[in-house]
Amino acid sequence: MANPIVRGFRNIARFSGRDSRGEFWPYAGVVFALVFISFGILMSVVMNEMFAGMQTFAAAHPEAATVHSSPGSYSISIDASHPDAPELNLGPFFATLASMVLACVGLLAAAVSRRLHDSGRRAYWGLMPLPFLLFGLTAFPAMMTQMTASGEPDLSLFFLLFFNNLLYMVALVSLIVFLALRGTTGPNRFGPEPAR
Secondary structure (H helix, E strand, O other): OOOHHHHHHHOOOOOOOOOOHHHHHHHHHHHHHHHHHHHHHHHHHHHHHHHHHHHHHHHHOHHHEEEEEEOOEEEEEEOOOOOOOOOOOOHHHHHHHHHHHHHHHHHHHHHHHHHHHHOOOOHHHHHOOHHHHHHHHHHHHHHHHHHHHHOOOOHHHHHHHHHHHHHHHHHHHHHHHHHHOOOOOOOEOOEOOOOO
């Protein structure tokens, strides 16, 4: 059997056929690791830019900022009512988060399809968590923006997101169970049995 990780990346756009568990899980693990590492690197860049703006403001306006520093800890509190206070812009944070989630979905889409085919299921089952994920990626930034603007959370949106996240977890766990099931023995309507 060829290296399942290399095979997964070579077949990134092939939605037909079947993949065994041994072909799917190593590739999925590497994709998750790459996305997690990329997210950490990109998020540190985004957060450093936000923090640099706060440090610049604190240095220019010490009367409107409180800096606490100790070994292993550094924090800045800013008086938001000051006319020159930097605005909290969470756009880059949420854009980075959304791009990493979508990259993960894109890299796994074909492999998930082939894995579902191995157990005789259509690839559409792989879309189960997607509506909940997309709703969360759009509603959470809206809630945070509204909360930072008014200081009061919109509880109806909060509970809608909470319920959405519960449904997302149910759909995701169901998909993971489908992906972990043994494939059908012999050929099925999606192709010949892959090497186990």
